[in-house]
Amino acid sequence: MASGSIRIAGLTKRFGSFVALDHLNLTLEGSKCVGFLGPNGAGKTTALKLLTDMIFPTEGECEINGISVQKERKRALADAGVLIESPEIYPSMTPNEALEMVADLRGVPASERKDRIQAVLAEVKMADWGNQKVGRFSKGMKQRINIAAALVHDPQVVILDEPSTGLDPRGMAEVRTIVRDLKKSDRLIFMSSHILSEVTEICDEVALIDHGKLLFYDTLNNVTARVSEGHGSVDVVFARPLPPEVASGQIRTLTGVTGILALSPDRLRIGFDGGRAIQEKLLESLVGMHLGVVSLTESESALEEVYLSRISRGD
């Protein structure tokens, strides 16, 4: 199977005065998994909905396998498997029936349909549930059927919108395993996520988006190499929730601090430049501010550091 391509050109989406996506340009080609990374509200889902013609662009257009989605939705989506926003399947359907409908509408030959459905159900570990009603399934099980539906026609391009979001830790791990296994086939996978570890674990390349703008698109190897010595980040846990103005004000102005990410109300990830010397001063300063620091540990992901610095900087 030849691998697919996605081209997004000057894609802009405005909702009233709010600019959800601002002249996004991105070209993906070949057999690989590209993570579409960004914080909540960055414009990831908006971009993927535009890419699948669920919403309409204010400006620009996108192509799948060289076919304009906006002009020829049907042809463009013919060789794409799509999972956007955890869709619901008609609850009285069984996975076999739902996948039969999808395969039928997608033109999978009747002679191959049954085998293909069994294969994708096995791929998402749902082979034993093929004849149970979907309405009784857990969220994780439904999501696996949705992934199966995106794969039932053996597409060149797979578009996944935060496939593990809303699942419990086990469900998230299972979905990651499924997506990782998809890479064994010759496919272009474009997967949005706001979970850095997920992207690091699964993807070959990453496109970072914030406030509707593409901040960078590169291979994970290059991103890792880009983080030079002296850059670092630490996770700090406080005894009590920290007022937001303390993080954005006092801590942000400490020497060497390059960015701050609130992991939870009582937990911050702080990026800094300057190596161990600055890290030592940072710890002293935080303790001296009497904010109730109970632990400080190094966070090691290079992608996290880049994410932290670029998102916080508002590039």
Place this chain on the structure above:
Amino acid sequence: MATPTVAIPATHRIVPDSLPQVLKLTRYQLREYLRSRRFLALLGIVVTIGVILSAVVGHFRGVLVSDNLSFYGNFWGSGVYLVIVLSAVFFGGDAIAGEFQNKTGYFLMGLPIRRSTVYVAKFIAAFLASTAMVLLFLVILVGNGAFYFGGGLFPWQLALSLVLAIAYLAAVLGATFLFSSLFKTSAYGFVLTAILFLFGFSILESLVSGLIKIEPWMVISYAQSTIGGVFFSTTNWGFHGTISAGVFGNTMYTAGIGEGIVIMVAYFLVTALLGLFLFEREEFS
């Protein structure tokens, strides 16, 4: 975990044309309707309506069963409107809005399929499921008719009235799909359809004919009266309403059969196409 062993050569996958997709999706949608709880509920309601009418006719048989035309006119005319409106509400009220509200639309719209295909297939499925209810009511009616008048005495007007009822069903479903396309919340479509078709249009018709004193050809309930009207000797077959004095001396109009058909078809075309126009532009945001 093993990757799928059954790969499909791209040349084997040819997305069907829109018409075959409509037929395929109609089949799946209709199966959903037939297996749904609402289908069973409506089945119960239609049988109940039939039983109640049968009991009323049995009790007042001296008045209502004087001849077979007035029997069919009263029985069919009294019940089929309600069956049609309830069927349209049950099967069409959330047909489009539900795709947004329940997020089932996200499952369909990721497929290589036109929005018009989804709309038309859902309409046909809702139409067929509703027609099944109308036919069930007809079976109850015919059963009563056979009991009172014998099996061989079905008036030809019954067939014409059935055609009119089906045309009315198409018009009501068209409007229901329009309302369903207007909102992303199913309840609004349900409520608006029920209110308009059970009371709203009748009140509007009275206001137009009684106060403004013009023929209310623009109101669908005006055309609806032809369904029962074909059984009576005063039937107007033409394309203009006839005028008479109402109970309080108001001007009353009665639609001609031809006029009724034109109004129903016009309502169906305008509302269904407008609903499709809206759905084509609706965003899954």
